[in-house]
Amino acid sequence: MVMSDPDYRKRLAVLEKRLADPNSNINVDGLLDGITALVADLDFPAIKRIKNVEHFLERYGGQVELINNARMKETDFDVVKVIGRGAFGEVQLVRHKTTRAVFAMKLLSKYEMIKRSDSAYYWEEREIMANANSEWIVQLHFAFQNHKFLYMVMDYMPGGDLVNLMSNYDVPEKWAKFYCAEVVLALHAIHSMGFVHRDVKPDNMLLDANGHLKLTDFGTCMRMDADGLVHSDTAVGTPDYISPEVLKSQGGEGCYGRECDWWSVGVFLYEMLVGDTPFYADSLVGTYGKIMDHKRSLNFPSDVEMSEKAKNLICAFLTDRMERLGRNGIEEIKQHTFFKNDTWTWENIRQTVPPVVPELSSDVDTSNFDEIEKDESPEETFQAPKAFAGNHLPFIGFTYSKSLKLPGPSNDISAPTQNASAMGGGDASSIRNLEEQIRSERASRDDVEKKYRQTLDEVDRLSQEEAILKSESREMERSIALIKHDLKETQRKLEMEADNRKKVEFLLKDKEKQLESEINAKLQISTSSAHSSEKMSSLEKMVNDLNKKLKAESETSSKQKKAYQELQQRHANLEQTHSDFNYKYSELQAARQALQNELFTIQATLDAEKNTRSQESQQTQELNDRVRSLQMEKTQFQTREKSYTQDMQTMQQKIFQLEKNIAGVELDRDNFKRKWETEQQAHKDMADKYAADKNYILRSSDQANQEAIKEIQSKLDQERTQRQKMETKLLELEKKNSVVAVDISQMQQKAASLQAELNMEKDKNKNLGLQVEQEVQRRNLMQGDFKAQYQDLQKVKTKEKQLAKVVEDVMEEKNRTEDELKKLKEDMSFNELQMTELHEQLEAETYFSSLYKTQVKELKEEVEEKIKQIQDLSSDTQNILQEKDSLGTQLQLALAKADSEQLARQIAEEQLSDVEKEKTMLELEIKELMSRHKNELNKKEALISALEDTKRGYGSDIERLQQEKDDLNNRIKKLSDDLVQSKNTEEEKLLRRQLEEEKLKKIQAVNKLAEIMNRKEYSQPSRGGRGKAEAELKRKEKDYRKIQQELTMEREKYNKMVEKMQRDVLEAQQSVYEESQARQRLQMEMDAKDSELEQLRQKLAFTNSDTASVNSGNMDESSLSVTDDSGGTDDFNKKEFADLPTCTDLIGTYRFSLSIPISRFPRKCTDFSNCEDIQHNSAIADFFSLSA
Known part of the structure; x- marks a missing residue:
């Protein structure tokens, strides 16, 4: 019964419609956002203590997890690179993991927006990008959220912004006209949606892959009211582009409309033509002052060429809002003379070629964006609240999907195949079969392409893993070699330390023996003075000889030092050659990468060609079948026409008339030829102009211009070939026109004479005509495909030639590197031999020099000691002891000298060990480079062989396609008559x-x-890098002014907040004062009550004393009087007292409320009316005063 209620069904239909409407506040995504936000805000320990909240989380917590896993999330995308960063988050270049589509994903921090009270501005941006059906606005594809961020996935604009374009090019007026027109159309799209942008600047104008402009960054947009006006009390926008009326609205005085955007367009046009904004100043106050005084501050520089039309348009934009161009609509902007040109119109500007088309290497090319440094700052999130905060509630309804929507109402299901029965005939069924075959072929092709991409990804991953493992193995080999070298060094140092220790011990023993022998010899000196003199002379001779040897050794040591310096120089040269070799190796790697990329592209084109070829073969087979059927029908028609040959003899006179018509057609053909010759002459003039431009560019530009000219020359050659083809086609067209005229006349004659007999045939002719049209369309499509394939083959041939040149260059580079490696190896072996020889010589010379020095010093010491012994023969044992001390000091000096020589030797050995270490490192690097070089050679040889195979395959394919083309041309010629x-x-x-x-x-x-x-590097070669520096400086100045504006806005917000807080403080102080006054009044009232209570106590005591002497009969006439606030009395009789609680109950309540000890109430009573205790009565009176 309920299901048959029509009113209920209507209400359900309205509700379903609202649920499926993405712009509705109760759509399905919004409701899911609501439950996820509620669970996120309640899932905290302090809030979960509430029983109802805990039950709610137990019921819906798991469901929210299911919702989050099923909906779009950030893990569905791979982050390629960060391309922008702002105050609330950053912009990432991402690729969808499944569809491999590339997007720009904007992240907005929920915490930052809640903290700055700016949690509402993104709604306008989401609404505009989601609902805008315009090609001038960046489209929003997905919007979703998690606990930390809001995500907006939108179109990726690889061309960058117009700031980048203006920094790289000198923008002529023709370009400025084009981009200004596109900005005007984009702003018209925003205005038609009911919004004002308020921040129009080159930073918010992006270029797509084709070079056309799109608007972005709609966070400052605001919806207009019914009068087309906006009311705002804050100045929003960038200082250089802000309009005077927006500045005036800072204090909340005025309002403005869409004309503020046209002011920004005038500033943008001025900046493109001049290179700087018209109201630029060093300070923010100066800029605002010039904007407000724009009538006198707007000037055009004399050194910049600008047409009067451009100046007039800029002045029309940069004027008062009541007189500004565009205030009455976009039509008055379109009618301005500045936009008149012969290249494009306002209707087809999107289909024309823009002045600059970005050159992109891939779909993730970010060369037109600045490098963004990694953000190392800590990530801030919401703190765990102690009570319900609702931090996620402002973001309910943010989720959006353009292409993937949840299913809506399904009550309008109908059978779409009802009209299929109306389509009769075998042609419709065959067409459907062909369409099904095409769909299946496309599906299979997509599967194959997907598998191919997966295999390529797997190959890339394996190659990357292989490269990582190879690098790790090389690092391990290097570390092992270093460890072995360090081990050898430590062993050598230990051996040296042991040898030095043994030598020192031996020297000490030797010196002790010498000391003892000297002491004994002193006793014998007196007897051997003559012998000592002879010995002294011999020692002097030895000293002289040793001095000579010392000089010779010093000379040899200086030579060795020079040789060591030369060795160091050769080592530095070797390091330089090594670095050069590394640089060449990096160049080879880059060339290899380029070859691999080209191989991948060629492989992809080859697969596409194979797929299209298979489809074309099927289509040709179908065409052959169709041609056979048409030929059979043609033969039938020919047999029928033989029966009508007798009637054709009577039509000879009409044939003469047709010949006259043919003569007229020939005249038309001659006119067409003359027109074509004029077009050809114009084309030749244009080719000559291109040749002149090419010669001019060859004289004035560098290699980059030459490459551009080659591209232009190739395009010119293609244009010539196309022109020749058009000439041939014109000749064919003329022939066919003559044939057409004859055939038409024949068919008209037949239709006039044999109309009665050919009624049945006409119906067949109509059906055949439809089939013929279909076949013609298919044939034209095949011709277009064949032409495209031929052009692709030509491109592949040119690429093969280029690859062959690259391979030859690589082979030459390989031979050169091999020769250089051989030379380096020979130099290394020669240097190693020299190093070993010099090392051996250095060791020998240092050893002999140390021996000679020690011998000379010992002999000198002996001579001095002998002289002292001869002089001190008469001294006593005390002198001998002093000599012993002096000998000890000399021994220490000798040991110190020996230590210094040993230290020098150690330094030399350490330097030698460092040289050996560098030698081992160089050997390892040379081995590594040789292995890499061999791998590169093997890969390149394999690549060359693969390219040769593909080349041979392409040759065979070209021959086969040429044969197929010839066959098709013959068949087409046969069918051309019909x-x-x-x-x-x-x-x-x-x-x-x-x-x-x-x-x-x-x-x-x-x-x-x-x-x-x-381009600025060509137009201003003398400036060098100064143009980029100036552009960067201007950009930084703009950022500085923007930051300064944000600072002033923050200060204004802070001042407003301080004023509000001060007002709150004053109000609080006023309320405190009022509270104190009220408390004083209450205190006075309490004092008055206390006095009244005292009076009541006295009266109560007096009445109690009176009732004690009166009997119970007279008790009915007694009364208890209680004074009220007004001074009157209320009488309560005995009956009324019986309704009151007992005295004990009142006293207990009074004691509990005033915390009075029970000792004040010594006894109990149960009847309030018969209580005689004075303390009870006073307590009851206090209780009544307290309750009052």
């Missing part, structure tokens, strides 16, 4: 399409040449 009428229109369309393509290529070539000529 398909003349429809073919004329198709070929005319084809020619027009080719003419448009030629014009488009010509425009692209001219734009490319203009782009090269307008």
Whole structure:
């Protein structure tokens, strides 16, 4: 019964519609956001103590986890690179893991937006990008959130912003006209949605892959009211581009409309043509002052060429809002004379070629964006609240999906196949079969391409892992070699330390023996003075000889030092050659990477060609079948026409008339030829102009211009070939026109004479005509595909030639590197021999020099000691002891000298060990480079062989395609007699399409040449890098002014907050004062009550004393009087006292409320009316005063 209620069904339908509507506040995504936000805000320990909250989380906590896992999330994307960063988050270049589509993903921190009270501005940005169906606005594809961030996945604009374009090119007026027109159309799209942008600047104008402009960053947008106005009390926008009326609205005085955006367009146009904003100043106050006084501060520099039309347009934009251009609509902007040109119109500007088309290496090319440093700052998140805070509630309803939506109402399901029965005939069924085959082929092709991409990804991953493992193995080998070398060094040092210790011990023993022998010899000196004199003379001779040897050794040591310095110089040279070798190796790696990339692209094109070839073979087979059927029908028609040959003899006179018509067609053909010759002459003039431009560029530009000219020359050659093809097609067209005229006349004659007999045949002819049109369309499609394949083959041939050149260059580079390696090896072996020889010589010379020095010093000491012994023969044992001390000091000096010599030797050995260490490192690096070089050679040889195989395959494919092309041309010629009428229109369309393509290529070539000529490195070569530095400086100044504006806004917010707090403090102080006054009044009232209570106590005591002497009968007439606030009395009789609680109950309550000890109440009573205790009565009176 309920299901048959129509009112209930209508209400359900309305609810389902609202749930499925993405712009509704109760759509399905919004409701899911609501439950996830509620669970996120309640899932804290302090809040979960509430029983109802705990039950809610137990019921929906797991469901929220299911919702989050099923919906779009950030882990569905791979982050490629960070391309921007702002106050609330950053912008990332991402790739979807499943579809491999590339997007720009904007992250907004929830914590930062809640902290700064800016949690509402992103709604306008989401609404505009989600609901805008315009090609001038960046489209939003997905919007989702988690506990920390909001995510907006939008179109990726690889061309960068216009700031980047203006920093790289000198923008001519033609370019400025184009980009200004696109900005005007983009702003019109925003205004038509009911919004004002308020921050129009080059930073918010992005270029797509084709070079066309799109607007972005709609965080400052604001919706207009019914009058087209905006009311705001804060100045929003960038200082250099802000309008005067927006500045005036700072204090909340005025309002403004969409004309504030047209002011920013005037500033943007001025900046493109001049290079700087019109109201630039060193300070923010100066800039605002110039904007407010724009009538006198707007000037045009004399050194910049600018047309009067451009100046007029800028002045029309930069004027008062009531007189500003565009205030009454976009039509008055479109009608301005500045935008008049012959290249594009306002309707087709999106289809024209822009002045600059970005050159992209891949779909994730970020060359047009600045490098963003990694953010090392800690990430701030919401703290665990002690009570419900609702931090996630402002973001409910943010989730959005453009292409993937949850299912909506399904009550309108109908059978779409009802009309299928109306389509009769075998042609419809065959068409459906063909379409099904095409779909299946496309699906299989997509599967194959997906598998191919997966295998390529797997190969890349394995190659990366292999490279990582190889690098790790090389690092391990290097570390092992270093460890072995260090071990050898430590062993050598230990051995040296042991030898030195043994030598020192031996020297000590030797010196002790010498000391003893000297002491004994002193006793014998007196007897051997003559012998000592002779010995002294011999010692002097030895000293002289040793001095001579010392000089010789010093000379040899200086020579060795020079040789060591030369060795160090050779070592430095070896290091330089090693670095050069590394640089060449890096160049080889880059060339290898480029070859691999080209191989991948060629492989992809080859697979595409194979797939298209298989499809074309099927289509050709179908065409062959169709041609056979048509030929059979043609033979039938021919047999029928033989029966009508007798009637044709009577039509000879009409044939003469047709010949006259043919003569008229020939006249038209001659006119067409003359027109074509004029077009050809114009084309030749343009080619000469290109040649002149090419010669000029060759004289004035560098290699980059030469490459651009080569591209232009190749395009010119292609244009010539296309022109020749068009000439041949024109000749064919003329022939076919003559045939068409004859055939048409024949068919008209037959239709006039044999109309009655051919009624049945006409119906068949109509069906055949439809089939013929279908076949013609298929044939034209195949012709277009064949032409595209031929062009692709030509491109592949050129790429093969380029690859062959690259391979030859690589082989030459390989031979050169091998020769250099051989030379380096020979030099290394020779240097090693020299090093070993010098090392041996150095060791021998240092050893002999140390021996000679020690001998000389010992002999000198002996001579001095002998002299002292001869002089001190008469001294006593005390002198001998002093000599012993002096000998000890001399021994220490000798040991110190020996230590210094040993230290020098150790230093030399350490230097030698360092040289050996460097030698081992160089050997390891040479081995590593040799292995890498061998691997590179093997890979390149394999690549060369693969390219040769593909080349041979391409040759065979080209031959086969040429044969197929010849066959198809023959078949097409056979069918051309029957398909003349429809073919004329198709070929005319084809020619027009080719003419448009030629014009488009010509425009692209001219734009490319203009782009090269307008680059700043070519137009201003004398400035060098100063242009980029100035552009960077200007950009930093703009950022500084923007930050300064944000600072002033923050200060204003802070001042407003301080004023609000001060007002709150004053109000609080006022309330405190009022509270104190009220407390004083209450205190006075309490004092008055206390006095009244005292009076009541006295009266109560007096009445109690009176009732004690009166009997119970007279008790009915007694009364208890209690004074009220007004001074009157209330009488309570005995009956009323019986209704009151007992005295004990009142006293207990009174004691509990005032914390009075029980000792004050010594006895109990149960009847309030008969209580005679004075303390009880006073306590009861206090209780009544307290309750009052």
